Amino acid sequence: xxxxxxxxxxxxxxxxxxxxxxxxxxxxxxxxxxxxxxxxxxxxxxxxxxxxxxxxxxxxxxxxxxxxxxxxxxxxxxxxxxxxxxxxxxxxxxxxxxxxxxxxxxxxxxxxxxxxxxxxxxxxxxxxxxxxxxxxxxxxxxxxxxxxxxxxxxxxxxxxxxxxxxxxxxxxxxxxxxxxxxxxxxxxxxxxxxxxxxxxxxxxxxxxxxxxxxxxxxxxxxxxxxxxxxxxxxxxxxxxxxxxxxxxxxxxxxxxxxxxxxxxxxxxxxxxxxxxxxxxxxxxxxxxxxxxxxxxxxxxxxxxxxxxxxxxxxxxxxxxxxxxxxxxxxxxx
Amino acid sequence: xxxxxxxxxxxxxxxxxxxxxxxxxxxxxxxxxxxxxxxxxxxxxxxxxxxxxxxxxxxxxxxxxxxxxxxxxxxxxxxxxxxxxxxxxxxxxxxxxxxxxxxxxxxxxxxxxxxxxxxxxxxxxxxxxxxxxxxxxxxxxxxxxxxxxxxxxxxxxxxxxxxxxxxxxxxxxxxxxxxxxxxxxxxxxxxxxxxxxxxxxxxxxxxxxxxxxxxxxxxxxxxxxxxxxxxxxxxxxxxxxxxxxxxxxxxxxxxxxxxxxxxxxxxxxxxxxxxxxx
Numbered sequence: 001x002x003x004x005x006x007x008x009x010x011x012x013x014x015x016x017x018x019x020x021x022x023x024x025x026x027x028x029x030x031x032x033x034x035x036x037x038x039x040x041x042x043x044x045x046x047x048x049x050x051x052x053x054x055x056x057x058x059x060x061x062x063x064x065x066x067x068x069x070x071x072x073x074x075x076x077x078x079x080x081x082x083x084x085x086x087x088x089x090x091x092x093x094x095x096x097x098x099x100x101x102x103x104x105x106x107x108x109x110x111x112x113x114x115x116x117x118x119x120x121x122x123x124x125x126x127x128x129x130x131x132x133x134x135x136x137x138x139x140x141x142x143x144x145x146x147x148x149x150x151x152x153x154x155x156x157x158x159x160x161x162x163x164x165x166x167x168x169x170x171x172x173x174x175x176x177x178x179x180x181x182x183x184x185x186x187x188x189x190x191x192x193x194x195x196x197x198x199x200x201x202x203x204x205x206x207x208x209x210x211x212x213x214x215x216x217x218x219x220x221x222x223x224x225x226x227x228x229x230x231x232x233x234x235x236x237x238x239x240x241x242x243x244x245x246x247x248x249x250x251x252x253x254x255x256x257x258x259x260x261x262x263x264x265x266x267x268x269x270x271x272x273x274x275x276x277x278x279x280x281x282x283x284x285x286x287x288x289x290x291x292x293x294x295x296x297x298x299x300x301x302x303x304x305x306x307x308x309x310x311x312x313x314x315x316x317x318x319x320x321x322x323x324x325x326x327x328x329x330x331x332x333x
Numbered sequence: 334x335x336x337x338x339x340x341x342x343x344x345x346x347x348x349x350x351x352x353x354x355x356x357x358x359x360x361x362x363x364x365x366x367x368x369x370x371x372x373x374x375x376x377x378x379x380x381x382x383x384x385x386x387x388x389x390x391x392x393x394x395x396x397x398x399x400x401x402x403x404x405x406x407x408x409x410x411x412x413x414x415x416x417x418x419x420x421x422x423x424x425x426x427x428x429x430x431x432x433x434x435x436x437x438x439x440x441x442x443x444x445x446x447x448x449x450x451x452x453x454x455x456x457x458x459x460x461x462x463x464x465x466x467x468x469x470x471x472x473x474x475x476x477x478x479x480x481x482x483x484x485x486x487x488x489x490x491x492x493x494x495x496x497x498x499x500x501x502x503x504x505x506x507x508x509x510x511x512x513x514x515x516x517x518x519x520x521x522x523x524x525x526x527x528x529x530x531x532x533x534x535x536x537x538x539x540x541x542x543x544x545x546x547x548x549x550x551x552x553x554x555x556x557x558x559x560x561x562x563x564x565x566x567x568x569x570x571x572x573x574x575x576x577x578x579x580x581x582x583x584x585x586x587x588x589x590x591x592x593x594x595x596x597x598x599x600x601x602x603x604x605x606x607x608x609x610x611x
Contacts (some may be wrong), residue, residue, distance in 0.1 A: 007521055125415075212450070214446065214450035218446070218452070218512065218515075220439070221467060221516070222464040222467050222519065223436040223440040223464070223467065224467045224468065228468075230466075232463070232466065232467055236454055237454065246449065304415055
């Protein structure tokens with residue numbers, strides 16, 4: 001660089017000079033300005049829809065809370081024809097969580113193993129075939145899955161549950177006193193797991209495949225086995241993304257309606273932990289199962305209020321998921 | 334693919350491995366050829382690496398230097414389609430024989446890569462000790478190991494007050510010295526360095542070279558480099574690799590660095606070390 005030239009240019013005096021702002025709209029041409037507006041409106045429309053649903057459901061919930069009080073959340077009942085009618089969705093809320101946990105326990109290890117196989121073990125051709133097949137799984141409509149579960153999974157899972165009860169029945173989780181192994185939370189959770197697997201697998205696979213080759217090299221050169229590489233390098237590196245994928249799947253499990261409707265027997269009682277006992281709860285399925293034979297405007301209001309709390313619950317899960325993802329993401333820096 | 338089917342049967346004549354050379358030879362490549370799938374990328378490499386010496390591998394890109402260095406600690410076999418013929422003798426024993434655990438080989442023969450690759454989520458201290466953790470080695474005096482290896486890598490004074498900060502916060506040159514410390518923590522006898530300075534600025538490069546010279550008192554070092562001056566500065570011996578078009582890479586000439594650069598026997602070596610191609 002020419003040193004002389006540099007000296008001829010006076011140094012700007014930052015105290016005296018007026019600062020100039022660079023706002024996107026000031027610098028962009030007209031087409032860009034229009035585009036920016038459209039994009040901004042589109043972004044806010046998502047928020048508007050969310051707010052609209054929340055307000056609509058919230059408005060229906062207020063009268064329900066006025067008549068039923070907080071017992072709408074803390075008790076389990078659906079006695080519409082009594083006077084006054086009493087309703088409580090505790091069992092349904094709790095049941096939704098139970099189903100979500102069962103599906104997580106089944107889907108997360110399965111998805112992790114599948115994605116590890118596809119990323120680190122499978123030959124490229126096989127991996128791409130598997131990727132497509134698993135993505136295809138996500139395209140199965142839930143009503144089809146529900147029908148399949150009703151006709152095919154039910155009799156099979158009945159046998160599994162009988163075996164579980166026979167050999168592990170001493171664990172309270174696997175107790176069954178009624179002898180009825182159909183319509184259990186286990187089967188419903190299993191169907192939800194099948195629905196979660198493609199989502200979780202696809203996110204996890206993507207995250208794991210982005211493990212920097214440098215780090216894999218480093219661990220190999222330090223005498224790592226595949227297992228230690230996964231444990232100390234790939235999984236910690238992808239933790240944020242993997243948790244995000246799991247939460248996406250969980251969101252689907254909590255809100256899923258139709259598939260569960262086919263296989264879960266809704267009971268207005270709290271099934272605390274007997275997951276292979278017939279009968280359980282799910283807010284979404286409660287709504288769809290009652291909606292067809294609705295008795296009047298008040299019951300509709302009750303169902304909408306149930307929907308409101310399902311909405312809140314899903315929102316809480318998503319916020320928690322975001323917190324977890326952000327926190328784990330920060331640790332990695 | 335199994336490497337066994339490519340293993341050549343013809344072991345060299347016994348008089349080649351004299352007792353005198355065996356005692357001072359740390360690592361030896363005998364007639365090593367390498368394939369990726371059907372493509373042969375390296376042919377008939379014979380080389381000895383005396384104990385506590387520095388050997389530079391030079392040659393244009395794509396001539397098989399990096400591939401060769403990866404055969405020396407069995408990292409090569411982890412690549413898809415990789416195959417090998419010949420023998421690599423470490424302390425007189427073939428590292429590819431069936432009863433040898435590749436993990437032990439990789440711990441005894443450490444490696445530093447082209448791009449600094451500290452584990453970003455670990456602290457500086459954690460990075461240094463990661464080799465012990467990953468390989469399940471049990472050592473009690475962790476603080477001593479951290480200080481010794483960072484000192485040996487020429488980084489101790491710069492980081493001793495912030496051992497609990499993330500390894501990724503260091504500059505590129507510091508990161509490279511951190512991974513050298515990491516490689517040293519498992520006490521290797523040989524250190525392979527694959528263009529360790531190619532991503533670094535000149536000042537960091539000089540520091541790494543200083544580190545290499547210091548380390549060579551205790552460790553045998555094999556360094557791949559594109560920098561002729563670097564080879565002259567650090568290496569006792571130099572080997573020149575070359576691959577003609579559609580041919581596997583071969584060693585054209587090898588010997589003491591002063592010979593290779595001052596008085597090469599092959600014209601291609603002369604052209605290459607004088608920067609006429611490559």
